[in-house]
Amino acid sequence: MQDSKNLKEIKKTNITKKIIEDLEKIVGDSQWVNTDIEILMNYSMDMTEQVAPTLAEVAVMPDSTSEVSQIMKLANRFKIPVIPYAAGANVGGLTLPHEGGIIIDFKRMRRLLQIDKENKFIVVEPGFTFGDLKREFMSGGRLEGFRYSFPFAPPYTSVLTNALLNGLGSLGVKYGCANNFITGLEVVLASGEIVQIGQNAINKGKYWISREPLPDLVGIFVATQGTMGIVTKIGLHLIRQPKYTINYAILPKSADDFLRSWVHELDKLNVCDEIGCGYFPAKIAHGIIPDDDLIELMGKLAGLVRKGNWAKLLRLLGWPLLKAVTFNNPFPLIKFLASKNLLPLPEVGEDEPLMISGITITGETKNIFKAKIKAFKKFTRKQEALVIRPKEFGELAGVFNSILDLPAQLPAFYDLRGGGLTWVGSYIPHTNVADGVAKGHKILKKLGFFPVVVLRPMKQDHYFVMRFIIAFNSSDQKEIANARKAVEKVADVVLESGGTPYKMAPPIAKRIWKKADPSFYDFIAKIKDCVDPNGILNPGKLLVNGTPKNPYKLKDLTGNTGGNE
Amino acid sequence: MGLKDVKEWLHYCGRCNSCKYIYRVYEPSCPAFEKFKWEPYTSSGKVWIARDLFEGKYELSQSICDKVFACTLCGNCTIQCQQEIGDHALDIFEALREECIEAGYTIPAHLKFRENVEELQNPYGEKHDKRWEGIDDKYFKDSAEVYFFVGCTTSLRNKTLFSNILKLLDYLGVDFTLARDEWCCGSPLLTTGQKKSAKFLAEHNTDLIAKLGAKTVITACAGCFRTLHSQYPSKYGLLTNQNHFNANKEIVEKTKDTENEKDTKNIRVLHISQYLNEIIDKKNIKIKHPKEINVTYHDPCHLGRHVGVFEEPREVLKKLKGVHLIEMPRNRDNAWCCGAGAGVKSGFKDWALEISEDRLREAMQLQKTQDINIDYMISTCPFCERNLSDARKSLIDKGELSDSSLKVIDLVELINLVLKQK
Numbered sequence: 001m002q003d004s005k006n007l008k009e010i011k012k013t014n015i016t017k018k019i020i021e022d023l024e025k026i027v028g029d030s031q032w033v034n035t036d037i038e039i040l041m042n043y044s045m046d047m048t049e050q051v052a053p054t055l056a057e058v059a060v061m062p063d064s065t066s067e068v069s070q071i072m073k074l075a076n077r078f079k080i081p082v083i084p085y086a087a088g089a090n091v092g093g094l095t096l097p098h099e100g101g102i103i104i105d106f107k108r109m110r111r112l113l114q115i116d117k118e119n120k121f122i123v124v125e126p127g128f129t130f131g132d133l134k135r136e137f138m139s140g141g142r143l144e145g146f147r148y149s150f151p152f153a154p155p156y157t158s159v160l161t162n163a164l165l166n167g168l169g170s171l172g173v174k175y176g177c178a179n180n181f182i183t184g185l186e187v188v189l190a191s192g193e194i195v196q197i198g199q200n201a202i203n204k205g206k207y208w209i210s211r212e213p214l215p216d217l218v219g220i221f222v223a224t225q226g227t228m229g230i231v232t233k234i235g236l237h238l239i240r241q242p243k244y245t246i247n248y249a250i251l252p253k254s255a256d257d258f259l260r261s262w263v264h265e266l267d268k269l270n271v272c273d274e275i276g277c278g279y280f281p282a283k284i285a286h287g288i289i290p291d292d293d294l295i296e297l298m299g300k301l302a303g304l305v306r307k308g309n310w311a312k313l314l315r316l317l318g319w320p321l322l323k324a325v326t327f328n329n330p331f332p333l334i335k336f337l338a339s340k341n342l343l344p345l346p347e348v349g350e351d352e353p354l355m356i357s358g359i360t361i362t363g364e365t366k367n368i369f370k371a372k373i374k375a376f377k378k379f380t381r382k383q384e385a386l387v388i389r390p391k392e393f394g395e396l397a398g399v400f401n402s403i404l405d406l407p408a409q410l411p412a413f414y415d416l417r418g419g420g421l422t423w424v425g426s427y428i429p430h431t432n433v434a435d436g437v438a439k440g441h442k443i444l445k446k447l448g449f450f451p452v453v454v455l456r457p458m459k460q461d462h463y464f465v466m467r468f469i470i471a472f473n474s475s476d477q478k479e480i481a482n483a484r485k486a487v488e489k490v491a492d493v494v495l496e497s498g499g500t501p502y503k504m505a506p507p508i509a510k511r512i513w514k515k516a517d518p519s520f521y522d523f524i525a526k527i528k529d530c531v532d533p534n535g536i537l538n539p540g541k542l543l544v545n546g547t548p549k550n551p552y553k554l555k556d557l558t559g560n561t562g563g564n565e
Numbered sequence: 566m567g568l569k570d571v572k573e574w575l576h577y578c579g580r581c582n583s584c585k586y587i588y589r590v591y592e593p594s595c596p597a598f599e600k601f602k603w604e605p606y607t608s609s610g611k612v613w614i615a616r617d618l619f620e621g622k623y624e625l626s627q628s629i630c631d632k633v634f635a636c637t638l639c640g641n642c643t644i645q646c647q648q649e650i651g652d653h654a655l656d657i658f659e660a661l662r663e664e665c666i667e668a669g670y671t672i673p674a675h676l677k678f679r680e681n682v683e684e685l686q687n688p689y690g691e692k693h694d695k696r697w698e699g700i701d702d703k704y705f706k707d708s709a710e711v712y713f714f715v716g717c718t719t720s721l722r723n724k725t726l727f728s729n730i731l732k733l734l735d736y737l738g739v740d741f742t743l744a745r746d747e748w749c750c751g752s753p754l755l756t757t758g759q760k761k762s763a764k765f766l767a768e769h770n771t772d773l774i775a776k777l778g779a780k781t782v783i784t785a786c787a788g789c790f791r792t793l794h795s796q797y798p799s800k801y802g803l804l805t806n807q808n809h810f811n812a813n814k815e816i817v818e819k820t821k822d823t824e825n826e827k828d829t830k831n832i833r834v835l836h837i838s839q840y841l842n843e844i845i846d847k848k849n850i851k852i853k854h855p856k857e858i859n860v861t862y863h864d865p866c867h868l869g870r871h872v873g874v875f876e877e878p879r880e881v882l883k884k885l886k887g888v889h890l891i892e893m894p895r896n897r898d899n900a901w902c903c904g905a906g907a908g909v910k911s912g913f914k915d916w917a918l919e920i921s922e923d924r925l926r927e928a929m930q931l932q933k934t935q936d937i938n939i940d941y942m943i944s945t946c947p948f949c950e951r952n953l954s955d956a957r958k959s960l961i962d963k964g965e966l967s968d969s970s971l972k973v974i975d976l977v978e979l980i981n982l983v984l985k986q987k
C-alpha cells in the first residue's frame with residue numbers, strides 16, 4: 001500500500017481510508033486492493049497515449065460476482081466512479097479513469113465456468129482471455145473440436161470484453177461481429193443488484209443457449225463500454241471446427257479492383273469461412289533479400305518462356321517444386337517476373353503499402369472440402385492476383401501465420417518502435433470501402449504515418465470493417481500530436497463515407513453524436529439514468545455529454561476542459 | 566548501469582501483453598505475474614515504471630523496490646515478446662534494481678548477501694574454510710589444464726553434489742584442480758543490483774584463474790557459469806572472447822582490456838554439461854543404466870535462456886543408455902523458471918517455493934497425460950536443484966506427489982547413479 005501522502009495527492013472523489021478498508025474486507029485480503037502509485041499509473045494511460053494521464057484512487061481485484069456486487073454497493077453509496085478493466089487493450093482509452101475512482105481489475109475472475117459441447121456454448125468470466133480460449137481449442141484442450149471468432153488482438157485480451165465491444169474476428173464474414181456470439185449475461189448493476197439476461201435466466205443458468213426468444217436486453221451492455229453495468233458472466237456460442245482446413249494468401253495486382261469488386265464476388269461463392277485483408281508494409285512480401293546473381297539467372301530463364309505463361313507455369317509447378325527449382329528462394333524469381341510484367345504481382349515499392357488477403361476454406365467431408373477449393377481456384381484463376389499457400393512459403397509462412405493463426409502475437413508489421421499504437425476502426429458500407437481507404441491513406445501519409453489498414457467483409461459481406469492503424473513514437477511529442485490529429489481526421493473520413501467508428505474513444509464519440517439523430521443519444525442517456533442514476537460507471541465514455549441526471553462535459557485530450565476541436 | 570543507460574528503450578513497449586504467454590503455446594510465462602497479478606510485476610509493467618521514473622512522473626519507493634525484486638530475472642518474457650524491447654527488457658530490469666539500491670531501497674536479505682560477501686566472500690555467511698571441509702588435499706594443485714570452479718552453493722550447501730562431481734571427473738580421468746582461494750562468483754550481487762560491489766570478486770577470481778594457468782574453467786552451477794562466462798566479459802571486460810551468445814543472441818564483445826586480460830582472454834568457460842558432452846565422446850565412454858528409467862530435464866534460466874546452452878545437457882542424457890528423456894511442455898527457452906534466482910529465494914522464500922511447485926506440477930501433469938512414471942527431474946544447477954527439492958518435499962507433505970517419482974537430482978548425480986549400478 002502506498003503511504004497516505006501520495007493518496008492525498010491524487011484524491012478526487014469521496015474515497016476515504018475507511019472505504020479502502022471496506023474494499024479489503026470485501027475481497028478478503030489487502031493484497032487485492034492497491035493504492036500504490038506505480039499500480040495506479042498503470043491504469044492511467046494506455047498505448048494510445050491520446051489522453052493526459054489521470055489517476056484512479058484505488059484498484060481492486062475481486063474474485064466473484066458477489067464481491068463485485070458488494071463493491072458496487074459501496075461505490076454507489078458514496079458516488080464513487082468505477083471503471084471495469086480487463087487488460088486495458090481496447091486501443092481507445094476506454095478504461096482510463098477520467099474522474100478518478102475505483103478500477104475493478106478482473107485478473108482473478110478468469111474462469112471457464114461452464115462447457116456444454118452438445119449445446120455448443122461456454123460461460124466465462126471477464127478475465128478469461130483469448131489465449132486461455134485458444135489453449136482449450138488446441139490438442140488436448142477441453143474444447144478441442146470447436147472454434148470461435150478470434151480478433152487480431154493479443155492473447156491476453158478478454159473474450160468477454162471483445163464480445164461486449166462488438167469485436168471483429170476471424171469468423172466475421174460468416175457470423176458478423178462478436179456480439180452475435182453472446183447467448184446470455186450476468187450483470188451487476190451500479191446499485192449492486194445482480195441481473196441474469198437470456199435463457200439462462202429462465203433455466204437457472206443450466207442452458208446458456210441463446211438470448212432469443214426473450215426481450216433482448218443484452219444490447220444495453222453491448223458497445224456501451226462498461227457504462228451500463230458490470231458483466232460478470234457471459235455465455236458464448238462455440239462453432240464446430242470442421243475436419244479439413246486450408247489457408248490461402250491472395251496478393252491482388254490491383255487492391256482497388258479487389259476492394260471494389262472481386263472480394264464481393266468471392267464472398268458470393270460462399271466457400272470461405274474467413275476473409276481478412278489489409279494493407280501492410282510491402283517489405284513483408286519482399287521478405288527474402290534477393291540475390292543479384294540469382295535474379296540474373298532467373299532473368300535468362302525468363303527469356304525462355306513466353307510472356308503470359310508464367311503465372312500458369314508457376315501454378316502448374318506448384319510452390320514446393322517452385323521452391324526446389326529456386327533453391328528455396330522463389331522471391332527473386334517472382335519479383336523479377338513481376339518487374340517484367342510477366343506475373344500479376346502488385347507493383348509496389350518496399351516502402352509502400354501492399355494489399356494481402358488471407359482466406360480460410362474448411363470442409364467437414366473431403367468431397368465438400370475439395371469442391372470448395374475447386375470453386376475458389378476456378379474463381380481466382382480469372383483474377384489478376386498471386387494466390388499462394390502461405391504454409392509453403394518459407395519465411396513468409398511466419399508472417400501469414402500471425403495473420404491467420406489468431407490471436408495475434410503482435411507481428412512485425414505493428415512495429416512498435418516507440419511503443420505508441422492507436423487506430424480508427426469502423427463498420428462501413430462495402431460500397432464505400434475503396435474510397436474510404438484511399439482518403440484515409442492520404443491523410444496518414446501526409447501526417448507521416450505508414451498506412452496500415454485492416455479490412456474484413458462482415459456477415460456475408462453486408463458491411464465492411466475498415467481499420468486504420470497508427471503506430472507512433474510515444475517519446476516524441478510531435479508524433480503524439482500528429483497521431484491525435486490523424487485519429488480525428490480519419491474518423492471524419494469514416495463518418496463522411498457513411499461508416500461509424502467502433503470502440504470509439506471519447507473524442508470520436510463526440511464526433512459521432514454530433515452527427516447522430518439526437519433522439520438516439522437521448523434514449524441511451526435515459527436508459528443510463530435508469531440503470532446508473534448516480535453516473536458512477538466509467539464516466540466520460542460513450543455518453544460524452546452526460547445524461548439528464550448527470551450532465552458531463554468532456555475534457556480535452558490534453559487534459560483541459562472544453563472539448564478537443 | 567542506471568536508467569540513463571537504457572533510456573533509449575523505455576518507450577518501446579506497446580503494452581500488448583503478449584509476453585505473459587508462451588508464444589503460440591498459451592501457457593503462462595511470467596512467474597511474478599501469475600502470482601501477484603498486478604501489472605508492475607510483469608515485463609511491460611516494469612518497463613513502464615522505468616519510463617515513468619526516468620521521466621520524473623513519480624519517485625522510487627520501497628513499494629516499487631518490492632515489485633522490481635519479486636522478478637526472478639528468468640528472462641522468459643524477453644523470449645515471448647516479439648518486439649525489439651524484448652532484447653532490452655532484462656537490462657531495464659537490472660537498471661531498475663541498481664537505481665533502487667542507489668536510492669537506498671533494498672530487500673534486507675540482499676543487503677545481507679553483500680555484507681557476507683564482503684566479509685567472508687560467500688553469500689551464506691559461512692567461514693571460508695568450510696567450503697573445503699572433507700575435500701581431499703589431492704584436489705588442490707598448483708596448476709592444471711582444467712580448473713573446476715565449485716561455487717558457493719555447491720561447496721557450502723550441497724556437499725553431496727560436490728563429491729559426486731569430483732568422483733565423476735576422477736572417473737573420466739580429467740586433469741583438474743580446485744582453488745582454495747576461490748571466492749563467490751558475484752552472481753548474487755549482480756542479480757540484485759549490486760554490480761559495483763561484485764567487481765572485486767570478478768577481479769579476484771580472474772586473477773586466480775590466470776595464476777592456475779588453466780585453459781578451461783568448468784563449473785556445475787548455472788549461476789556461476791553465466792557470471793564467469795557472460796557477465797565478467799560484458800560487465801567488467803574480463804574473461805572475454807567466450808564462445809557464447811547473450812540474451813540478444815549476439816556474441817558478447819570484449820569490452821575493455823585489463824591487466825589480467827592478457828593471461829585470461831583465451832580461457833574457455835564451460836558448464837560441466839558442455840564439458841561432459843565433449844569428453845564422453847572424446848574418450849568413447851559408454852554408460853548404460855541397468856534398468857529403463859524416465860527423466861525430465863529442467864532448463865536453468867542462467868544456463869538456457871541467458872547463455873543459450875539448451876542442447877548439451879540433453880545430448881549427455883541421450884548418451885546414457887536406458888535413460889529416456891521426456892520433455893515437459895515448457896522446455897528450452899520456454900522453460901518455467903524454478904523460482905530461486907535473482908534473490909527471490911532469499912527475499913521471498915514462500916513464493917520461490919510456489920514457483921518450483923508449479924514446475925513439478927507440470928511434470929506431474931505429464932505423468933498423468935502420458936500415463937508414465939518420471940523417475941527423476943534433472944537439473945544442471947545446484948540452486949535450481951535445491952529449490953525444486955524443497956518444492957518436492959512440500960508437495961509430498963501436501964499429499965500431491967508420491968515419494969517414488971520426480972526425485973530431483975543433478976545431471977552429474979544421475980551419471981554417477983548409472984555408473985554405480987553398472
Ligand SMILES: Cc1cc2nc3c(=O)[nH]c(=O)nc-3n(C[C@H](O)[C@H](O)[C@H](O)COP(=O)(O)OP(=O)(O)OC[C@H]3O[C@@H](n4cnc5c(N)ncnc54)[C@H](O)[C@@H]3O)c2cc1C
Nearest residue numbers: 086087088089090094151152153158162167168225226231
Ligand atoms: C494490437 C491489437 C490488435 C487488436 N485487434 C483487434 C481486432 O482485430 N478485433 C477486435 O475486435 N479487437 C481488437 N483489439 C482490441 C481489443 O484487444 C479487444 O477487442 C478487447 O476485447 C478489449 O481489450 P481488453 O480485453 O483489454 O478490455 P479492456 O480494454 O480492459 O476493456 C474494454 C472495455 O470494456 C469495459 N469492460 C471491462 N470489463 C468489463 C466488464 N466486466 N463488464 C462490462 N464492461 C467491461 C471497459 O471498461 C472498457 O470500456 C486489438 C487490440 C490490440 C492491442
Ligand code: SF4
Nearest residue numbers: 578581582584609646
Ligand atoms: S514487453 Fe513486449 S510483449 Fe510485453 S507488452 Fe511490451 S511489447 Fe508487448
Ligand code: SF4
Nearest residue numbers: 595636637639640642
Ligand atoms: S524475467 Fe521472468 S519473472 Fe521477471 S518479468 Fe520476465 S518473465 Fe516475469
